[in-house]
Amino acid sequence: MQLTVIAVGKIKQRFVADGIAEFTKRIRRYANLEVREAKEQPYKEPIGLAKQEQVLAVEQGRILKLIPPGSFVVALDICGVELSSVEFSERIEGLMLSGRSHITFLIGGSLGLARGLLEKCEARLSFGPMTFPHELMRLVLLEQLYRSFTIIRGEPYHK
Numbered sequence: 001m002q003l004t005v006i007a008v009g010k011i012k013q014r015f016v017a018d019g020i021a022e023f024t025k026r027i028r029r030y031a032n033l034e035v036r037e038a039k040e041q042p043y044k045e046p047i048g049l050a051k052q053e054q055v056l057a058v059e060q061g062r063i064l065k066l067i068p069p070g071s072f073v074v075a076l077d078i079c080g081v082e083l084s085s086v087e088f089s090e091r092i093e094g095l096m097l098s099g100r101s102h103i104t105f106l107i108g109g110s111l112g113l114a115r116g117l118l119e120k121c122e123a124r125l126s127f128g129p130m131t132f133p134h135e136l137m138r139l140v141l142l143e144q145l146y147r148s149f150t151i152i153r154g155e156p157y158h159k
Helices: 014-027 049-066 086-095 115-120 134-152
Strands: 001-006 032-038 073-081 102-107 123-126
Touching: 001 049, 001 134, 014 032, 014 134, 049 115, 073 086, 073 115, 086 134, 102 134
Parallel strands: 001 032, 001 102, 073 102, 073 123
Antiparallel strands: none
8 A cells, every 4th residue: 555645834833743653653564655745835814815815826836746656645625534444444445355456545735625626536535624734734634544544454452
């Protein structure tokens, strides 16, 4: 199994970077994992709708260049489907069993992901209606991916 996480922006907080490093190490026992960063487009607040769409379009172009061909693309989107950890692991296992050996997850920056990019994704996943910093979302996603593999393998991490 090959996993790619494409995230807009760099990790700035040390504690987040440490958590990402830990879960990256853990996941690599089960799958190949690559984390790719797309440069965040700078803007000044307050930002109007037209400027917001312009920023998202630039970031969309950067993200599209990083998506591996043939991968199953999942956008993290507040309007996506909410799954329990067990349901998430079942979806991952289902993709593996169906021959989809490469899954790519997209994490937008502070403005989210462009509508056009969301429409190109094969799935949208929500971690609930709360808003999270994009840095922290990367850590949460990696923890849930690790949890999914332990559930699939029947290992005791998930209680």
